[in-house]
Amino acid sequence: MTRYEPVIGLEVHVELQTASKIFCHSSTAFGGDPNNHVCPVCLGLPGTLPVLNRNVVEAAIMVGLSLNCSVARFCKFDRKHYFYPDLPKNYQISQYDLPIAYDGYLDVEDEDGQPVRIGITRVHMEEDAGKLLHQGTIATTPYSLVDYNRTGVPLLEIVSEPDMRSPQEARAYLDKLKTIIQYTGVSDCRMEEGSLRCDANVSVRVRGSDTFGTKTEIKNMNSFRALQKAVQYEIERQIECLETGERIVQETRTWDETRGVTLSMRSKEEAHDYRYFPEPDLVPIVISPLWIEEITQQLPELPDARCCRYMDAYKLPAYDAGVLTSSKELGNYFEECVSLYPQPKTVSNWLMGELLRLLNDTNSEIGEARVRPAQLAGMLALIDKGTISGKLAKEVFEEMFRTGKDAQAVVKEKGLEQISDEASINAVIEQVIADHPGPVSDYRAGKERALGFMVGQVMKLTRGKANPGLVNRLLKDRLG
Amino acid sequence: MLSREVVDHVALLARLELSEEEKERYASQLADILEYAERLQELDTEDVIPTAHVLPLQNVFRHDTVGQHLPSEETLANAPDREDNCFKVPRII
Amino acid sequence: MEICELTAHKLHNLLTSKEIRAEEVCLAVFKRINQVEDKVKAYLSLVREEALEKARAVDRKIDRGEAISPLAGIPVALKDNLCTKGLKTTCASKILYNFVPPYNATVVDKLRQEDAVITGKTNMDEFAMGSSTENSAFQKTCNPWSLDCVPGGSSGGSAAAVAAGEAICALGSDTGGSIRQPAAFCGVVGMKPTYGTVSRYGLVAFASSLDQIGPFARDVTDCALMLNAISGHDSMDSTSVPTELPDYRNALVEDIDGFRIGVPAEYFAAGLDDRVRRVIEEAITVLEQRGARVEETTLPHTEYALSTYYIIAPAEASSNLARYDGVRYGYRVEEAEDVVDMFSRTRSRGFGAEVKRRVMLGTYALSAGYYDAYYLKALKVRTLIRRDFERAFEKFDFLISPTTPSTAFRFGEKVDDPLTMYLSDVFTLAVNLAGLPGVSIPAGFVDGMPVGLQLIGKPFSESTLLRAAYTFEQSTAHHLKRPPLTGEVK
Structure with a gap:
């Protein structure tokens, strides 16, 4: 580890807690039956059109500001194309070259408690996809079922610079990001429930080098602990590759929680070609300084x-x-x-x-x-x-x-009230004196320690409720 | 003619399974159209702003309110295959 | 003239004066359909019972002494790419052969609110890709003026239905000329409004930045009535303009004295049929006689419009048509091995040749390494084409041209040569690239086949176009001719 330096960047998806979806009036609420929170728009039926939810834009601006980003004066949506059954239009409405916020940072501490600044490349808005249900795993299931309730739930994608140098730092970054976003109130950021999702880009290089090594993208980390463990594993795996002269392949790997390893995902049969182009069904967003000021005022x-x-x-x-x-x-x-x-x-x-x-x-x-x-x-x-x-x-x-x-x-x-009544305590003291003549005479003979024993006995008989200061004074009075 | 590799790649991206005959035909027809489109390169567009929208509209938003959902029977009525209120598809991988 | 050959405004007068009942009008149209549909094949589906029911409801309104809207009781046909709740909407594609939308397009709701009587869904080129309606997966529609000719496209079914008396008015969609070109071929009025005037919600998208819904009618007055009914802001369409639009009936004024009209030289260049040219020149004389000042002008980037269009439209189409994958609706192949296999085979068998060709072209134009050279370049040239028009409109109130380089061509004449077919839209598609309004009106005939005169206006100048079109129409009789419904049926 000492010869090598890990380089880590995170891509984080946060689901926004709006009432309705990003481009239609369907509810974002979870639970209930499959496909019961859908409408023609989020189902991508022929002829339907998206209309942008204003609260999504405001939430994105708020998050951008809270992450010290510049907010774009002009931004737009683009279509990102890939075929997958959970994506009703077989393209995702996202932002490509003009994200709503960019060039931010947040501060965390490294393992030694030293402050480290992690750059934030961009924050952009996009729509979530649906859910696939399998019998067993995706690899063994005879068929899959698609539930589109989650399609169109608003997401923010927050991309960091490759500024993290250890798994602990990556975790600290995610922790801090989660805290900040929770403070803004736009998302509950629950990783277990999927409202916070994180992928990591990991590479290693010889310490002191100023070029990056080949990176891999790690997916399927479902907790903060998993993130730290997966990144740790991947760093060690890559170092071992370098040490043994094996080539590191640029690829997507999935974290296998039970085995504690990252695994190469079956290589796709095509290179990614998302064919981005400006979304013709949505008009550009122009963000005035006044609007930014209004949201700054609302920033907690x-x-x-x-x-x-x-x-x-x-x-x-x-x-x-x-x-x-x-x-x-x-x-x-x-x-x-x-x-x-x-x-x-x-x-x-x-x-x-x-x-x-x-x-x-x-x-x-x-x-x-x-x-x-x-x-x-x-x-x-x-x-x-x-x-x-x-x-x-x-x-x-x-x-x-x-x-x-x-x-x-x-x-x-529970009768736990402290006994501060002298008569009641004196009654107990009388009993203790009667029961323990030995310690009484020891004390009188000048053995101060015996008093402690007597106090303990009084406390024991009162089940700890007697006021210890008072017991002390009364005992001394009685024996003195 | 577009090369066979390009035609295959584009067909895969577009999720079209083309017959040999179609591949041949499209390779030559697309090449003709693209050659015709080559004339655009004659124009100097260095400082021209692209037109993605003809209208000067901006900031069209809707309020964050929940509306009517489709009844599940209507949602699934057109499904080629379904099970348990879900759309059913063949294995993913 | 028979009932089914009258105009909507004439029928409205007969309805309100109780000289005719809406049910009679509807029955007359369906009778005509029965008589000629075998030859014309304009419709993919008909809704006779619903139409009659609606007509009777209008009659009851009239009986109760209620005021009725201008389109109440008027039989209107819809292009089959407009979503109709509970009624099959196929886009003339196998891939949507059984698709029943659970919602109405905004224009359909608007027509229903006006008490228009919807007759059925009309044939078209598959997903509106084509200029002859030959690309329908289901049937070929014939031109009522000569049954061995195409009706034009892609809204060929709507144009033919109106021409043949199988509907009084109709709706189509126009992405590169798909309303104006078939209107010209079928001798009716067809208008593509300014982009943003009519909501696209519920119009199955072909090329989103170019698509616009518009009317077919027998005369300019009906066209104005239809536009009144379907235009206006819609919160479901982000590209719908939020401004108040005029009452287009107010534009029906017979006066163009002093109007400045530009004639773009490029639209009269090689490729234009000489006989068509002569008809248009006569039309220009008519406009001059009515006091308009007609001058030649230039749109220098015209020669690039076709290339620009055939990059932008297929690129957007390749994206819009990605959703047809056999998961949620429409056709799906049997027994697929896995999802990729299901997607690919469903799409290959569900789409026709022209659709596949354009999806391939558009996918290529957007793919890594080609985007800048094709798509981005085309968007930039689109700006140059817009500027040409802006410059022309500094001097002119509107422009005129032939709608098409020739009259309707015969079946099969161009179907195997995509580029030649695309050239039949050469005068109409720049209007879509610039988002402008355009209308085609009957301007005369060549060998018994109709010729269309195209009027092109500034954004949101539909009133000016309608006024000029109305004045021209009142000065001529071409719009009063009805097709013979003869010719050799192929």
Whole structure:
């Protein structure tokens, strides 16, 4: 690995969350029966024509701006031709030489925590294809079924420069891209559900070289982990080729998740010739500076800016700020908590420690958490008031997370309220003294350590609920 | 005459399975038409902007609203082959 | 004159004055169809019962004293590339032999809203590719003026139906002359409106940047009525103009005094039949007598129009016709090994020779390495051709020319020689490349065969064209002649 340097570029497809498809009024909603969200236009019936959904253009401009791109003043659609049964017109309406946004970048950290800037070549709009259903695999199925519900769902294709130098960096880039797009609200970017898809172009070269090696395109990576593993594998495979003097073939390879290898896809019988030409059924798009300004105004605070603000306004460490802003919803959750319980570091500790751990354990997302920010703030207030101890609070929080109940209710139900009543504690102290004459006399003989044992016994008998400070003082008074 | 390789390549791109006789005929007819079209090369079009659209229209958009879907019976009514509300096709590879 | 030979505006007057019933009109047209369709073969499908039902509904409206629209109860034929809900739309192609659209073309909905009576779907060159209607996969349509001649194309069925009294008016589509050329051959009025005037939604695309739907009629007044009915903005077509269009009836004024008319010299060059030339020269004299100033002008890039057209139209066609693959509708071969095999054999057997030829040509012109030399070059020359017209229109209100270099030719005369066939569109296709309006009107006869006079206008100057055409028509009687429906039937 040290002699060689990997060169990685990513092509990412993001499905936009518009209500209707890019060129017709059919719904983009998933689920339901096959072919139930189609109309003559997205079915590509003879005679039908596309009409562009304005929200798709605005979403594309917004994403372009959030990725520091230049937004085209003039752009157009083109037809990209290839025959495939999931493509109703046997061409895809896409953008070829004039994409809506270009020349952007985003910043990530490399393995050593050093900032790296990854260039973004272009962002363009296009229509999605349908879905093929096979019995078993595409290679063994006797026939296939076509469902066109997904055809015409709006996509953004985001193409990076070949600026990444390790699988970790590629993953960091995709992670950051996902976060930024989620912040803009135009897509939910769920890789498992296919609303975020990623192909990688991978090559290796001798370190220090300024030319690129032969690249391969890796497809079928269905998770962030798969991306990292597949790219890692492909780098190693290519290095081995170079070492053994084997030629690297420029080709498309598919990631086989179960075997953990990339495989050459059966070479197509024809070279790709997409025969792009300007889509005559759609007119050009002219984007005025005023329109760009309007969308800039609507652009939400993006993760990098928010992270800086957290460090600045909340005095959070960079690590905390980074984690809390890594998802828009987590940041929102944090800010709501802090508005109710203005101790940012305490809130941060609870979110990063307890909440994220529980979310991870239950494999759920922040939006699904039953415990809401106001409830966490309420619990933190109970700790401050001395109603519950910090130690018991974790138990209370878990119960809140599980049931969605308020802290007060959980404390009451489970009888976890701290005992700060002197008479009740004194009664327990009397029993402990009676039961443990040995330690009592040890303490009186000057063995300070025996007091700790006695406190422990009181806590044990009160099942941890006694206020430990009070127990300490009362014991000393009683024995002293 | 267009070469046999070019005719085969174009037929494959266009998904047309041509007979030998058709290949011969199209090779010569296309060559005639293309030769006729060669006269376009006489013109200096260096600084000419291509006309993709004759109308000066721009920014034609629709609102992002959901409309009527086709009932599945109508969607599939013309299908040469179907199964379970889907269009059925022979094996892909 | 028989009922089926009258004009729509005359029939409208008879309907509103209750001298005739819509049902009678419809029956008269279907009677004529019964009598002559064997010879003419204009229709691919007929909808007699639906037509009669619609006609009776119009009669009920009249009986109730309701106002009816100008086309109410008028039998209208539709070219078979206009989608009709529940009614087979084949484009005269085997590949769509059984296609029943689940929706109506916008123009079909508009005609229905006007209470027009749709008679059926007319024959055409397959996917509108051709100039003689000989490229239909199903039948050959004959020219009512001489049954051994072609009706022109690609909208030959619509033109022949109107000429033969098998419909009062009809719709066609015009990509390079497919309305004007058959109108000229069949002695009727045919108009291609400015690109963007009529919605293309539901017109099965041939070459999207050139296609436009337009009317066939027996006279200019009917043409204006049809254009009124079908034009206007449509949110389903991004290339439909959003501006308010005029009421074209207001253009029916008999006055062209002081109009400046250009005669492009290139349209009178070699290749033009001398007898046709003489008819057009007489027509020019008529226009001059009505006070127009006629002068020669020039469209220097005319000689490049055919090449430009035969790159752009096939390129767009190769793309538009990619969708016919046997998956969702239409013809599919039996027992395919896999999808590629199914696609290739379906398309090879489903498409006819001319369609395959143009798909091959267009695919070639768009393919890697040739795009710049052919397609891009053609788009640039298209700009030069547009500029020629723009320059001419600085000086002239409109231009005139013969619609076609000759009158209708005989069957089989040009079918084996694509280039010669393409040359029959040489006067019409530049109009499509420039997106302009053009109308062909009856201008006289050569050996009993009709000659068309073409009027070419600035974008959206249909009113000017109709006014000039109307004035010419009122000064002549060519439009009043009806075809003999004789000749040697092949």
